[in-house]
Amino acid sequence: MATAGNNTSVPSACCLLVSLFLCLLVYAQAHRCSHQVPKPNEVVHGVHIEPAHIVKKRSLDQPLRIHLVYDSSIEQLSTEKKDLVKNVLFPRAKEFLQNTLYVRGTGVPILLDRQCQTGHAVILENDPHLCCETACNVTTRCGEVQVPEEHLRQCRVWTHQTGCNLVGNPSGPGVASADFILYVSAKQTDRCGVDDTVAYAAYCQLEAALDRPVAGYANLCPNVISTKPHEFASLLSTVKHEMIHALGFSSGLFAFYRDENGNPLTNRSANGKPVFNDQRGVYQWSDRVIQEVTYPEWHVRGGRILQHKVNVIITPKVVEEIRNHFNCPDLRGAEIENQGGAGTEWNHWEKRLLESEAMTGSHTQNRAFSRLTLALMEDTGWYRANYDMAEPLLWGKNLGCDFAKKSCKYWIDSQTQKGELVAPYCNTVQQNPLQLRCSIDRVSVALCNLQNYGRPIPEEYQYFDSIPGQDNTALQNYGGGVALADYCPFNQEFNWQSDGVFSRASNCDTAENAPSDRDNFALEYYGQDSKCVEQGSAWTKEDCRQRASAVDWGSGCYQYRCTNEGLIVVVAGKEYRCYRKGQELSVAMVKGSWLHTGSLVCPSCEEMCWDNLQITCPAEIDPPNLSTASTRPQVPCGTIQSVSESPGRTATLGMLFLNLIPLLVGILLCNTP
Template structure:
């Protein structure tokens, strides 16, 4: 019989191990995008390339051609970073966008205009080119980059006496066979120190015929350019995201959007531009682009229902796509972000509704450039989208009008009352042991990011009337870890850290994220053919001398195959067939000198195979009755040994302390103020 001392020792060991474990675990940071709309004097409008009547007659049928120009600052990067930027990141982002967007092709080389010293230019009645009022700047900049002389038109200065005069260096040859020039730099600017900024981008010159951006810039913050494999997908997504800002998804460009005939959606004043909104620092768009909408049933803590006012993009393709996505036919438009301050609000999709869409305001996990973003680019009037390039967006898919128009409290409460899953939201605070979950698209192991802010969060975003184990007086402090998502909690991928140093990430498709063999209690597999699967119970590894339970459990990454016969999950080289969602797969297998036991809970075939268009998932059926008692492997060591309760707990305690050794560095984290 086990003694009380043994019980206390085992419990203490578990408690210490879990405490250390929690110190080693952090959520992945939500990198916020602060797209800074350029100031009026930083943008040249009305750049003449071709006459408007010629441009408007062209069809939107030519693949977008992006010309990349690398600033000398790129050459100052390490060889590894420079190779990543010049040979991988931007070429791949360029290829994606060129395959995604079509334009009215530019028939001549692009020649950019020089910036005026006063910021003011005039256009004469019979001359389409801009003339600076007093003088041209000595240099013309696009973001952080000085535009090369060969890309610039000759300076033109207007005087009352002589009209428009050519002065200074002659025009360069321009950039041929291009529709958009992107100047790429890597400078550690002041903006790089704000909100963990990785990169930023914008436009700098708009052509005269349709106001389409023809030049822009992207600056990467060199101190945070990572060459680690697990961060590549995030970095590539960030570069694509920023380039899309420069091409059209920007509040500074909303007022310049056009209809399918090329006519402005916003009225212009005498100088050919929309009115300027000094408060927002942008040209003011019309209600043909954005409208204010009030949803009357926004549920919050205490049984209260209040109105909730949002801004929605109401352009035709966007409305069509947002209604189709949520399966809600009376949505007036797609919400844009209402939080995050200048640069984040107005310039992104609403995080609560479209969490993993790539053009939301923060990067929290695997991002998708969905049909919605492509629709917005099409509604600029400058592009036609190739929707075959759209990436699937699972967040909120077909969840209806209640999900789209009401708070996450309403969704969580109503789903709970019906006995159904509250996904894509969650409602559990982390505790011992950790409750690992899967992200909505199953590409990552995840944790519910519901947390105590230790301060009162905004009343409109207080959603919980009760949380198990939490004091009711503190409920006003609880919300999801991403404020941009209106504090709605959701399962979020995370990073493991040891002593403040990155250890591994939780996305399944990266082999480097796999735990060491010693720590791989649940026989996980990380790689391109892996996704997240829930576990039915805590896993155990044992030999005839000791038993070691997994402390953290709930989900893991596993190799899988999608077939027309159904979903196949591979555990340590053995395949298991999933016949239906919720089916439990008992696992007992020997690997090396250990017996591993545990179970997995089958997801549906559709949940795992949503990105495989080559197969059709079969109808679900009950699995055949197969007895597993006779097939359980023997505990390794030659003969099966019976381990008494007392000796088993002693062995388990010893194994726990062995496992604590590499984690002791976490004590420093726990004791850090």
């Protein structure tokens, strides 16, 4: 085999094309939450804490105080899981919510009421305490947890002869210096047995003055609690998500929301509660909380325009925030989820419009607890929000009324006609080679989740008149991999698997997700100071005997720095300045015994530095014309490393598409029976 004297010429016979990743790629599981609204007999209403006239006079200036009570089941977990639950997950979620929400402070210890045996209590004139009709339950439960005796008021039972009587154990001391009690358990319940449910939560007792939840529960399913580093962010987000359901974001509580003066937004019946809707299993809210809206220009395939009916939350702060987010001043309100069945629909934001908002109905990638969710919590009438704690939400930001009111087909088609990017949506089906992309917030390497379902999806969600490289007679079968997003396709983070076993994830901020040195053709870097950058070409690595090229390419994770002079992308320790979006960075450097060559495409400074409030991105300019021809390193001639072609390439891609099919359903985090 001949080689050139300067060691930079490589004979074609030695050039090997290899796949950058030699294992199966599947989209990260679209974890779906089906928040179960508690049944009427599982919730105690009218718990007397303090007189209403005193509570209503208080300002919303007391930081929310959450008291965590760990059930004995937590002690049955492995040491590693117990430490994660008690010392990390719930303390961090508690800290976040206590820094985010303010309440009218509770001036006395919280004493919870005992559950009535029949589920019915008598309300007496001039007596603020509930009185059970026949008897109190022997035990009072909050979700999966038996409430401790010291947290309970003495049982009160009504008789026609003697009125309301105290019976049984005396009242306990209650829970002092708290505004909300959360009972935390780890029990492998029947709900845990459905589709790998990880956690579920709800409220169990509401106070009398303003109907605010004062007690709730969260159960983590022990068999699926993960201590793996790549799953920590998702698990913490899930705990926060569930706690917010228990605090107020629940269709079971919409009818109890109040205005800023503490007055109910929904009329009350003679028993002091709203009318119960037996069909939905919730107390029926008024049109001051939710209204139905019809969007008349819902474009679908074949040139058809349908009417699209949605339900929107129209409370004041929510309306203000949703209009500001989309830059659409005439939006009626914020859409709530219309799919997913009981527990998912009505209980979350619409996935199509707010994909990565933490209170949407499924977790597909990096979730943000945005100003919108904080606005809803404020509009309950129970809290004031600290908007400094809101996390940035890039999805749909400032994209206008067409994005907010029309189908993703209209957006994709109009952007394509203008020669502009269709982001945050996408329109490519994965094929050989894989086209790696970046998530909208650049925190992950991503793939477009457009797929063929093998059967027609609902007509209302058929968006494509043509798809390059696909059979145009089967276009009715194509849609995005997350049904809750109205089948709109978007770039989604994913996992690498080998022989069905997790290998690594694609989010950039986790060091454990880095490829091995052998597979790191493009000199990627994973860590807290890393984000996704598009690649301008397939990367290669070579020595004087052979060259290996990455087949799957398009984006990767790279270290970066945000400065007032502009964006700096760091590749294997070398800094490259990005002067403008679209600028190509040519890279050629020796690492180990290989010369790595390739290119990156600069994003804008704003796209990478959106979460850095300390710098101001400069105006874009053309980069200086610097020649790099004389600085290209020589090809190394060290020890020859073994490189082979990717085995089973066709099978790998076939498995990729087979693994997309279950994403329609997702894996439940919180289950509905």
